[in-house]
Amino acid sequence: xxxVCFHVKxxxxxxxxxxxxxxxxxxxxxxxxxxxxxxxxxxKSALLLTAALATAAAPAFADDSVLRLRMNGDIxxxxxxxxxxxxxxxxxxxxxxxLFALDENFEVQPQMxxxxxxxxxxxxxxxxxxxxxxxxxxxxxxxxxAVASLTRWGKVDGLGKIMFSKMESIAATDDKTLVITMAExxxxxxxAIGKISSNIPVIMPKRLAEQDPGDPVIEPIGSGPFxxxxxxxxPGSIAPYEKFEGYVPRDEPASxxxxxxxxxxxxxxxxxxxxxSTAIDALLTGEIDWMEEVPADMLPLFEGQxxxxxxxxxxxxxxxxxxxxxxxxxxxxxxIRHALQLALEQEPFMQSMNGDNTELYEICGAVFFCNTxxxxxxxxxxxxxxxxxAAKALLEEAGYDGTPVHIMHVTDIAGQDAAYSVLKPMLExxxxxxxxxxxxxxxxxxxxxxxxxxxxxxxxxxxxxxxxVDQINxxxxxxxxxxxxxxxxxxxxxxxxxxxxERFAATNDPEEQKALAIRMQEITHDLVPYVPxxxxxxxxxxxxxxxxxxxxxxxxxxxxxxxxx
Amino acid sequence: MxxxxxxxxxxxxxxxxxxxxxIFLLVHLAPGDPALLIAGDNAxxxxxxxxxxxxxxxQSLPAQFVIWFSxxxxxxxxxxxxxxxxxxxxxxxxxxxxFMLAAYTMVLTVLVAIPLGTIAAWRANGLVDxxxxxxxxxxxxxxxxxxSYLLVYLFAVKLRWFPVQGYKPLxxxxxxxxxxxxxxxxxxxxxxxxxxxxxTRAAVLEVLQENFVRTLKAKGMSTGRILVLHVLxxxxxxxxxxxxxxxxxxxxxxxxxxxxxxxxGIGRLTVDAIVRRDYPVVQGIILFFSVTLILINLMVDLSYxxxxxxxxx
Numbered sequence: 046x047x048x049v050c051f052h053v054k055x056x057x058x059x060x061x062x063x064x065x066x067x068x069x070x071x072x073x074x075x076x077x078x079x080x081x082x083x084x085x086x087x088x089k090s091a092l093l094l095t096a097a098l099a100t101a102a103a104p105a106f107a108d109d110s111v112l113r114l115r116m117n118g119d120i121x122x123x124x125x126x127x128x129x130x131x132x133x134x135x136x137x138x139x140x141x142x143x144l145f146a147l148d149e150n151f152e153v154q155p156q157m158x159x160x161x162x163x164x165x166x167x168x169x170x171x172x173x174x175x176x177x178x179x180x181x182x183x184x185x186x187x188x189x190x191a192v193a194s195l196t197r198w199g200k201v202d203g204l205g206k207i208m209f210s211k212m213e214s215i216a217a218t219d220d221k222t223l224v225i226t227m228a229e230x231x232x233x234x235x236x237a238i239g240k241i242s243s244n245i246p247v248i249m250p251k252r253l254a255e256q257d258p259g260d261p262v263i264e265p266i267g268s269g270p271f272x273x274x275x276x277x278x279x280p281g282s283i284a285p286y287e288k289f290e291g292y293v294p295r296d297e298p299a300s301x302x303x304x305x306x307x308x309x310x311x312x313x314x315x316x317x318x319x320x321x322s323t324a325i326d327a328l329l330t331g332e333i334d335w336m337e338e339v340p341a342d343m344l345p346l347f348e349g350q351x352x353x354x355x356x357x358x359x360x361x362x363x364x365x366x367x368x369x370x371x372x373x374x375x376x377x378x379x380x381i382r383h384a385l386q387l388a389l390e391q392e393p394f395m396q397s398m399n400g401d402n403t404e405l406y407e408i409c410g411a412v413f414f415c416n417t418x419x420x421x422x423x424x425x426x427x428x429x430x431x432x433x434x435a436a437k438a439l440l441e442e443a444g445y446d447g448t449p450v451h452i453m454h455v456t457d458i459a460g461q462d463a464a465y466s467v468l469k470p471m472l473e474x475x476x477x478x479x480x481x482x483x484x485x486x487x488x489x490x491x492x493x494x495x496x497x498x499x500x501x502x503x504x505x506x507x508x509x510x511x512x513x514v515d516q517i518n519x520x521x522x523x524x525x526x527x528x529x530x531x532x533x534x535x536x537x538x539x540x541x542x543x544x545x546x547e548r549f550a551a552t553n554d555p556e557e558q559k560a561l562a563i564r565m566q567e568i569t570h571d572l573v574p575y576v577p578x579x580x581x582x583x584x585x586x587x588x589x590x591x592x593x594x595x596x597x598x599x600x601x602x603x604x605x606x607x608x609x610x
Numbered sequence: 611m612x613x614x615x616x617x618x619x620x621x622x623x624x625x626x627x628x629x630x631x632x633i634f635l636l637v638h639l640a641p642g643d644p645a646l647l648i649a650g651d652n653a654x655x656x657x658x659x660x661x662x663x664x665x666x667x668x669q670s671l672p673a674q675f676v677i678w679f680s681x682x683x684x685x686x687x688x689x690x691x692x693x694x695x696x697x698x699x700x701x702x703x704x705x706x707x708x709f710m711l712a713a714y715t716m717v718l719t720v721l722v723a724i725p726l727g728t729i730a731a732w733r734a735n736g737l738v739d740x741x742x743x744x745x746x747x748x749x750x751x752x753x754x755x756x757x758s759y760l761l762v763y764l765f766a767v768k769l770r771w772f773p774v775q776g777y778k779p780l781x782x783x784x785x786x787x788x789x790x791x792x793x794x795x796x797x798x799x800x801x802x803x804x805x806x807x808x809x810t811r812a813a814v815l816e817v818l819q820e821n822f823v824r825t826l827k828a829k830g831m832s833t834g835r836i837l838v839l840h841v842l843x844x845x846x847x848x849x850x851x852x853x854x855x856x857x858x859x860x861x862x863x864x865x866x867x868x869x870x871x872x873x874x875g876i877g878r879l880t881v882d883a884i885v886r887r888d889y890p891v892v893q894g895i896i897l898f899f900s901v902t903l904i905l906i907n908l909m910v911d912l913s914y915x916x917x918x919x920x921x922x923x
Contacts, residue, residue: 119882121692127661128648201657259660261648263694279703280693281882282874318775319869319878322759326767326774327872457885487642487887494646494658 109607112310113333115324116600119317120284123265123273126198126258129243131512135337135600136315138302139286140181141247141267144172144191145239146302149596151418153239154303156295157186157248157268159221167230168213174221177293180250181265181272188217193254195238195246201258202244204237204520207550232553233520240521241302241599242514270294270308270603284315299604301597309593309606328353328586336586337600340459341399344584354589357405357582362414362513362598365394365464365578366524368535370505372496375450375477380443382573383427387439388475389468390431395579397463409580412525412566417517418555419562424570428577436475449480451505453492457485461508464578468508493534507534510581514598519549519558524574525565537574615908622904626897630682633896634675637889643667644691644887665691665889678893687897688890690883697894700879707777708875710787711868712860714795715802716853723803724849727810728837734815742807749804758797758870765793775872794871798864802856809852813845820844846917854910858903 118132125137146156155161159175178186192215199209213228225234238246253262265273271286278284294305316333318324325343327333329352339347339355347355367389375381395406409415410425450472454465469479484492489507497503515521523533527542542565549561587594594605645661662668666677681688687697730742766774772793778786817823818841826836865877876895883891 121690121886122648123693257660257664259657260664261692261694279874280690280695280700281879282703282872316776316872318872320872323762323775323870323872326762327776330767330770330774332774332776485642485885487647487885491641491643491646494643494655 110310111312111314112335112602112605112607113314113316114602115316115318115327115333115336117337119281120278120315121280122261123263124261125247126201126244127261131243134243134245136284137245137247137267138269138599138601139271139313140265140269140273141245141249142178142269142306143239143245143247143302144174144195145235147239147241148300148303153235154297154300156239156303157191161235167232168227170225170227170234172223172225174223175295178268179291179293180268181289181291182250183291184250185220186248186268187220187251188223189220190251190254191223191248192217193251194248197254197256197258198244198246202240202246203523204233204240205244205246207520208234208237229551231550233550236518236520241597242512242521268292270306271313282317284317286313286315287311294603299595299601301595302599302601306601306603308603310602313602325586328588331588334588334591335594335600339584339586341402341405341584344402347586351589353586355584355586358585358596363581363583364414364510364512364516365398365460365581366509366511367468367506367576367578368493368509369537369573369575370503370535371537371574373499373503373505375445375448376505376573378443379571379573380439381445384436384439384443384445384475385472385477386427386570386573386576387430387432387436388477389471389576389578391429391577391579393467393471394464395581397467398460398579398581405582405584407580407582410570410577412516412569412577413519413522413562414513414516415580417513419517419519419559419566421563421566423563424567428570431471433475440476445476447478449478451499452479452481453484453489453504453507454481455486455489455508456483460510461486464508468506496530496536508578512598519546519562519565525569527568527572527574535574537572539568539572542568542572615912618908618911619904622901625904626900629900630679630893630897631675633893634678635671637884637887637892638671638674640887642887644889647886648691678890682893682897687894690891691888692886697890700891701876701894701898704874704876704879706779707873708861708877710777710780711791711794711798711864711873711875712857714788714791715798715860716857718795718799719802719806719856720853722799723806724810724842726803727807727849728814728842730807730811731814731818732833732837734811734818739811743811746804746807749800752800754797754801754864755866755870757800758794758867761793761797762870775870777873791873794867794873797871798860798867802860806849806852806856810845810849813848814841817841817845843917847914850913850917851910854906854913858906861899861902861906 116132116135118130120132120136122128122130122133123137123140125134125141142157144156144158145153145161148154155175157174157178159173161173162171163169164171172191174186174188174191180186180190195205195215196209199205208231211228211231213226215223215225217223227234240246248268249262250266253264253266256262265275270289270292272289274285274287288308288311292306292308294307297304299305299307318327318333321340321343324333324336325339325346328336329346329350331352344355347353369376369382369385371377371382376385391408395408399405407415408429410422410428411417411420413419413421452465452469454469455461465481469481472479492502492504493507495501495503499505511523515523519525524537525542526532526546527537527539529538530536532538545561545565545568549558549565552558552561585600590608591605592608595601595603643662645658645665645667648661649658659668666674669677678688685698687701689696690700693700726742726746730739733739762774765771773790776790778790780787814837823836823841826840861876863877864875865881867873868875868878876898879891880895882888883895
């Protein structure tokens with residue numbers, strides 16, 4: 046028979062002994078409990094091994110001096126100019142610093158800049174850098190570095206491109222002064238170089254910033270509060286950062302992206318844990334301190350736990366949006382686009398993604414999101430109220446010939462998978478013919494760029510989810526651009542929208558801006574570049590022993606510290 | 611023997627060539643454009659074209675293959691289109707966790723499976739045999755992520771004996787490495803032990819019918835000695851073959867386990883690269899897999915000589 050000898054202290058190893066297995070060989074000895082095990086060198090090494098295991102297993106697995114984070118994606122790049130990827134953006138705030146930044150009132154404040162002077166004609170911006178700015182390679186930050194960095198950013202960023210198209214010159218007049226001269230007054234200069242989301246106008250050394258923006262920088266040299274440890278960086282697994290001793294924070298208290306960035310941890314590790322359930326277990330056992338998003342169906346795992354909490358990240362609002370291609374039938378016909386609005390409503394989509402957690406979402410038809418300065422309910426009837434009969438009537442009026450709506454059902458993103466399952470029956474009930482194909486996100490993100498007919502690799506609709514910070518601003522909200530074939534996927538076309546945006550950019554008057562924004566919404570919901578399907582507040586997971594975590598649409602990891610027990 | 615080894619290695623070259631052409635086509639013909647994925651949501655068509663040009667994706671497939679292949683034979687597998695890190699470095703970073711996980715799992719598997727299989731054969735059709743085989747069917751049938759989650763819940767979340775996830779490199783000490791790999795290795799062991807126990811049982815059972823076993827028994831040799839010294843050695847060839855196949859499967863074929871336990875192994879590198887259409891990485895890994903598989907097969911073949919004198923001739 047077999048006796049498995051299990052010694053608690055040594056975890057596993059004295060495993061298998063064989064008794065009554067012929068006579069005892071000199072390889073085996075019997076202990077007091079009747080367990081037989083390997084004698085001799087084998088036994089000794091086994092004991093040594095188990096002792097080593099026991100010692101290593103004894104202490105807690107978390108190390109208090111390290112902050113461990115799990116973001117939604119992987120740190121596979123160090124260049125926030127070459128990509129708009131949000132994970133890369135988040136991590137870039139550790140490495141790089143910016144000239145201006147948004148505070149918690151969404152007002153632009155100087156960050157690397159000491160001061161800015163604007164000429165009386167609103168054309169010349171003279172920006173002075175503050176003292177003590179140093180890059181991670183030890184070289185000082187100069188105005189020339191800032192000029193090169195802004196120029197590179199201006200080649201790719203949506204707002205940056207508009208700014209540079211209205212600019213006469215940008216130049217460094219000495220080591221600490223740069224001068225931006227606009228060709229015409231443009232009220233968005235400081236909001237543009239102080240923008241909080243992708244692409245963030247980070248400052249890097251001139252030699253790196255001179256690189257073509259399509260060619261990602263692979264040497265992460267910034268002047269931010271943390272330094273990437275390149276040799277320890279394993280893309281797909283871990284990105285470790287250490288506190289940059291040469292960083293001089295501002296004196297003001299931290300306020301969203303602005304204010305003093307105090308690095309309270311010597312080391313930050315961004316760990317790529319692919320499995321969400323594992324990440325939650327790691328958070329609940331103290332192996333990690335923060336996770337960007339806890340899926341709604343996993344929130345109950347946090348009940349009754351004292352190591353960590355999951356709370357809706359109110360400012361990190363996200364959304365579900367159905368983007369509509371205006372180039373292909375049937376949605377090249379405005380009436381059929383209106384029928385699409387009437388065929389859908391937000392609640393079922395939000396339920397499919399969030400279950401019964403009604404605090405995690407909001408029904409919202411506002412183009413610039415709800416609970417924001419430009420929120421409005423103008424022209425939202427078709428968007429918010431489902432009316433199948435009216436949709437059918439519109440389809441008939443438009444002479445809908447049964448051209449199928451091609452749906453690329455994305456299965457590798459859980460929320461989208463659920464939403465596509467809701468979309469098909471809703472469309473069919475309203476009289477649309479639907480052709481559904483299964484796809485992964487990589488395929489859809491390629492196919493959505495195609496302007497070809499559906500049969501030649503084009504498309505009709507796809508889901509996406511722009512975030513709060515990008516959508517609240519008429520200058521960065523892609524759906525109000527109306528830029529036709531030069532615009533974002535879907536290529537909705539409206540000269541009036543283009544003109545309204547120009548006027549918005551030129552004014553500083555909040556009331557005028559609000560009026561323009563409302564008119565933009567009115568046109569947008571008639572044009573239907575997309576159908577809004579709800580505003581989402583995903584939950585983030587946070588270790589309970591952290592304090593000073595900054596509430597922000599972009600997660601920041603300065604100011605936060607571990608509470609003394 | 612050296613001539614045999616050299617011959618086997620030379621025979622691997624056409625295999626590798628075929629594999630590289632096949633993989634290149636498979637990867638490039640799959641829909642999905644890395645340039646668009648790299649550029650992100652807000653990129654303009656001009657930006658995407660720039661990236662495509664930099665990655666040579668604007669050139670014809672044969673031209674791209676020639677560029678890749680001529681670099682590969684100089685051991686330059688290119689760089690990840692995302693991080694810019696050389697593919698050789700990315701693979702090298704993943705070899706240690708992959709190899710340690712495979713080795714630890716195999717040691718546990720052999721320690722568990724071979725005695726169990728031998729005992730099952732020795733007590734064939736009895737209660738012990740049926741119990742062992744029932745367990746091995748269960749071990750093989752329960753999906754590895756289920757056992758993984760159960761192990762994590764019990765030993766990591768409740769008892770806190772082991773960490774939930776992560777890999778500690780050997781530079782942190784062998785003890786730390788083994789602790790970090792214990793749960794994933796047990797999860798994988800349950801699957802592989804089931805397989806190897808069944809093969810061991812079949813092989814041992816066959817040898818037990820042989821005349822020489824009866825002779826040994828008649829001469830009064832103890833059952834233990836017969837089983838360990840004579841029967842297992844004779845039954846070794848199929849067992850070692852399965853262990854070899856198992857080891858090859860553990861190198862890169864254990865993505866689910868690597869994901870659940872967050873082990874930065876080669877399997878995950880492969881899947882991540884495929885999902886992102888990181889062509890140089892996918893191609894480099896497949897080439898690496900092919901070479902590894904050929905080497906493991908060679909070692910398995912050579913080890914036959916240890917068990918079967920006929921092979922030595």
